[in-house]
Amino acid sequence: MSVDENIFFREATMRICSTLDLEIAMWRTIQYIGEFIPADEMYVHIYEPGLGALRTIAGATEEGGRKMNSITPLPEAIRKRVLETPQMLTINRAEMEQGFKFMLDYYGRKDTSALMRLLDIEGEKLGMLALLVKGRNRFSDEQSRLFSLLKEPFSMALCNTMKHQEVLRLKDMLADDNRYLHSELYRLSGDEIVGAAFGMKAVMEMVQHVAPLNSTVLLLGETGVGKDIIANAIHYASPRKDGPFIKVNCGTIPETLIDSELFGHEKGAFTGALFQKRGRFERAEHGTIFLDEIGELPAPAQVKMLRVLQYKEIERVGGTQPISLNIRLIAATNRNLEDMVKTKQFREDLWFRLNVFPIPIPPLRERKTDIPALVHYFMQRKSRELKLSSAPALAPGAIDRLTAYPWPGNVRELENLIERAIIISRGKPLSFDLLLPGGLGDVSESPEAPSASPKLDDVAARHIRRILSRTKGRVHGKGGAADILGIHPSTLRNRMNQLRIPYGRKTDYS
Template identity: 55%
Template sequence: MNKNQIQIINDINNEGEPKRSLFSMLWPENTSHLSMELWLEKTRLGLFHLFVEGKNRYDQSHADLLSLLHEPFAIAISNILQHQEILRLKDMLADDNNYLRNQMMEITGDTVIGAEFGLRGVMEMVQQVALLNSPVLLLGETGVGKEVIANAIHYSSKRKNNSFIRVNCGAIPENLIDSELFGHEKGAFTGAISSKRGRFERANNGTIFLDEVGELPPAAQVRLLRVLQQHEIERVGGTETIPVNVRIISATHQNLEAMVKSGTFREDLFYRLNVFPITIPPLRHRVDDIPALISHFLEHKSRELGIDNLPIISKETMEEIQSYYWPGNVRELENFVERTLIQGGIENKIDPLPFNKTVAPENYIGTPSLRPATGRMLSMDEAVTAHILKALSQTGGRIEGGKGAARLLKINPSTLRGRMRKLGIPCGKNGLATRIMNFNKRHS
């Protein structure tokens, strides 16, 4: 440090203006002063000042002693300023997270479309498990809305104010999956120029959503099993174990039980993930939700595309939409609405679906029926759905009583209602009447 940076003032009356006026405002005239500028890496941090009563009390020896304190004082002030900046950035990050969380809730909505009809059984299971920490496995075809249900579980849980981290296991290259999930230490591999936290560390005290969990390679399956069993991780290239408190929600459209039998998915991991499985029905099993979904997508996509007047859908067009197979489920429906708006939605009408341009399974007949094998083979859920709808059609929608469907099917009414919720058949009068009417219309 340059000694010229320490100034000795033994009589403030000998100083010129405006320093003399400033000193006289702050200190009595009968004082001596030592003033030292604090610098660190060419950055001026401030001024350190000492004063004592009496004139001519300081000399160069005092300045030399004070100069020894320059570096520790400068470092201390620099650390304080950096700490204040970290606190400021932390507050900004928390504010940004709250803002993004609120924005996401505004976009996705705080309710799940179909919760009262086709997804009623699913939402009942969500409410059962949301407040717990048990792992949840979401099953269903691609595009049925597994991420929406994962959102609902997280934001209904005690962890809703903490992180919700999404991971698409099928989108991360196999050689990077360990690093992405569990982090890595500096020098762990070529290109690891610094340490990095993984998704599990970022999700600590929150929830992690592992979409397409069936795509995890064997090595990552072993690490994931350790997280589930011991609640700790180890970064790639590291030796220290890091405890994590994470709620795991996983999802897949694959048959994990078949993968276990074929040896491509660990049996012990499957049982750990499959603590509370929730099967989300495909869109063709919850056709009563389609009008509400279309209304939601129309409003959302019209806002995105700058279309002021929402298109009108005729009853005939809506029936045609509801009778379609929808192999891509809700995602395909969303894309269809956007495509239709781009092609002609500004004319305030929606033209009939160009179904002939989309290949459905051969001889698909809409809602499952009990017709013999003239078309594709029905799944067990489809056959049971059709059987229940046929019984309800014969009883006019009545479930219990001497002329109810439960008696006709020779099962308990509560069991029938539970089966209906699982299959996405609405139990409410209005929704059930519409479903039966559509069933009869397609199979008359």
């Protein structure tokens, strides 16, 4: 039958390119070309150089197409012929072809004719297209030439399929990572909140009350009281628990990067903006954004934050379209925002927006009943982390000593102290004698001392000075005062400012 090659090429190409599913494209194609070329089965193989084999990834007959994943070993002779012959290979008498007999035997076929065409793009060998039909001498030269017209569109289709599969693989991998990270976070949030039924009872009641709502929550409390774990608990007890939980530490992002970190940027928005980047607000879509240390937010960023809270909308740096957000906001601070508003360090309008549902978290010295449970919890956890076979015992009087201490660094300070005690005790009962600053017991012995009393500040100031004299005035770094106290250096500096403790290595703290 004579056929117009242009029409054949156009019609076949339209079918090959009609879908991203290669097997469906092949099925549509075989139905069409069957009118002109004998065709029982068609296969697409990709070449696996590492295996010295072809992997069949799709096949089709007139009845339908199917995805495949089978390896066909390629005898050396065929490999050379097929992969190094850029023209159409017409096999009309397989038994006469070196190596092909092996393949036909391998598949249990006797008399079969085949057309085989190497698929490549810009010299890169991708794989092979094969058309099989029962019987010998089934293909004429003209049919072989017609079939070879399909090389370009099939090479394109195979290339797209491989890229598409790679994208799907990467997407699956990302989704898997994401699920893993989520379950890790979930595990962290599932961490017992020690004292939930005692010293933290009022806090936990508020958490349960507010978690299901969308309201902004403001967590207030000194450093180390557990603001982070409460923020976690609110997110994971909320209907957004399967969405992202994105934390932003407002005190640590450099001022020049705040905009692009929080709001993202468009490609080319500034020198170095090589890609479009989503900011943390966008990443929190359908989830919760946790703005930690909100009191440290510089004034210009406070203005922008206000806009986000007012309109629930952001604009990427260099962007022209506002992006609306579906997020829940939790903020936390260890500063007294009300005082900061009075001294104009914090915008009053922003404070009003944040102060919708404040949750004050009491300092540890006001819930000393939780200390024994916390000690037990951290001894177990730290021993596990340090890979000890069992947790050490407590020396007599240890709990009393710990309870008498005022804990300016709160739960984190207790956690760090227990870790240090376990490390230096080498399996002996923990007494904390050497680790707890001496001479403080007398001041804090009365547990009912009100938290805001000047006496307590005196205690904290003396304690901080003592640690500073030990570190020779060094605040930062390992073994620095902040490290020993188990608090963030910026928090310690704030506290030093409040308590009017000067800093500098030459200062005499004794």
